[in-house]
Amino acid sequence: MAETTLTHTSPLDRPQGLRGIAADWASDQRAFKNVSWGKAMMWIFLLSDTFIFGCFLLSYMTARMSTRVPWPNPSEVFALRIGGQEIPLILIAIMTFVLISSSGTMAMAVNFGYRRDRRKTAILMLLTAALGATFVGMQAFEWTKLITEGVRPWGNPWGAAQFGSCFFMITGFHGTHVTIGVIFLIIVARKVWRGDFDTGRPGFFTSRRGRYENVEIMGLYWHFVDLVWVFIFAFFYLW
Amino acid sequence: MAEATANGLGQHALHAAHAQDAAATAAHAEVHQEHPIKLYLVVWAWLFILSTCSYLVDYFGIHGYPRWSLILIFMMLKAGLIVAVFMHMAWERLAMMYAIILPPILVLVFVTMMVFEADYTLLTRIAFFGPGP
Numbered sequence: 001m002a003e004t005t006l007t008h009t010s011p012l013d014r015p016q017g018l019r020g021i022a023a024d025w026a027s028d029q030r031a032f033k034n035v036s037w038g039k040a041m042m043w044i045f046l047l048s049d050t051f052i053f054g055c056f057l058l059s060y061m062t063a064r065m066s067t068r069v070p071w072p073n074p075s076e077v078f079a080l081r082i083g084g085q086e087i088p089l090i091l092i093a094i095m096t097f098v099l100i101s102s103s104g105t106m107a108m109a110v111n112f113g114y115r116r117d118r119r120k121t122a123i124l125m126l127l128t129a130a131l132g133a134t135f136v137g138m139q140a141f142e143w144t145k146l147i148t149e150g151v152r153p154w155g156n157p158w159g160a161a162q163f164g165s166c167f168f169m170i171t172g173f174h175g176t177h178v179t180i181g182v183i184f185l186i187i188v189a190r191k192v193w194r195g196d197f198d199t200g201r202p203g204f205f206t207s208r209r210g211r212y213e214n215v216e217i218m219g220l221y222w223h224f225v226d227l228v229w230v231f232i233f234a235f236f237y238l239w
Numbered sequence: 240m241a242e243a244t245a246n247g248l249g250q251h252a253l254h255a256a257h258a259q260d261a262a263a264t265a266a267h268a269e270v271h272q273e274h275p276i277k278l279y280l281v282v283w284a285w286l287f288i289l290s291t292c293s294y295l296v297d298y299f300g301i302h303g304y305p306r307w308s309l310i311l312i313f314m315m316l317k318a319g320l321i322v323a324v325f326m327h328m329a330w331e332r333l334a335m336m337y338a339i340i341l342p343p344i345l346v347l348v349f350v351t352m353m354v355f356e357a358d359y360t361l362l363t364r365i366a367f368f369g370p371g372p
Binding site: 046 | 273274276279280282283286287290293294296297298300306307310311313314317318321322324325326327331332333334335337338339342343346349350353354356357358360361364365368369370371372
């Protein structure tokens with residue numbers, strides 16, 4: 001019974017549409033019919049994480065809307081001088097592309113995982129981790145640059161004092177998520193490489209056998225990190 | 240008595256349904272998400288295009304409402320593509336989609352509240368400290 005569910009594209013023999021929602025939720029048992037517990041719990045964790053980032057962005061909005069002092073122009077703050085020319089937001093744009101690329105490689109890894117292609121899955125996951133580490137490195141560079149320019153959580157040279165606290169809080173929390181993701185990507189990639197999901201080797205922490213679905217669950221987390229960046233990019237850097 | 244029988248029948252029917260459920264899921268146990276790689280590549284390309292577009296909004300210095308609406312449109316399109324295809328939400332059952340996607344949308348109520356709150360704070364700040372340095 002524990003192994004009853006995996007995600008499948010073929011429809012269950014259950015009502016569809018709104019009637020399906022009512023039937024699934026009212027069935028007095030599990031509500032997510034064809035979703036394994038691991039995946040459902042990852043989704044629910046991501047939902048709670050959405051609220052955390054939602055509250056950060058919301059407090060940023062409130063701070064920015066309620067200050068009398070002009071907000072520093074992110075386009076100028078995050079500009080880089082390349083070849084004697086100020087290019088606005090260029091570092092952030094590159095970071096965005098790096099993170100999107102990592103999401104792409106992760107999606108490929110999930111795909112090859114379900115095809116039982118261990119080698120390609122592990123390589124793509126490690127590539128994802130490398131891109132994630134690149135992202136964190138660029139973020140460290142960005143932090144260093146801003147700190148040397150005098151940005152502090154309690155003030156900055158260009159305008160509203162709340163800019164620094166919002167910036168460090170939001171990007172710091174996101175960077176932490178990316179870092180944790182990189183660590184877990186390496187752990188799961190090692191498991192795939194060693195063939196743990198084929199031989200049913202017990203996990204070092206849970207002592208339970210893993211499945212290739214673990215790659216997809218890992219992927220959910222990673223795509224979420226990318227998703228959060230989409231919102232941070234839009235609201236903090238572009239707005 | 241009649242009620243009890245009816246209940247009993249209902250129970251039987253339910254059990255039968257459960258058994259069928261279990262059988263159905265067991266039969267599909269080895270089935271999984273497998274989509275053509277081309278789909279992921281197309282979405283990937285679109286994410287690049289949309290990111291470039293939102294960057295260009297800043298590069299060309301578009302301001303005011305066009306800027307905000309363009310940013311929001313590109314943001315929602317990107318978020319939608321990631322959640323629907325990369326996170327496979329498009330292939331989940333509606334019960335799952337609503338459980339995960341509806342709560343974040345309700346955060347908009349919180350946003351509305353904080354917009355009023357921020358406006359009020361700004362108003363009192365201007366009233367007491369003047370219109371700003």
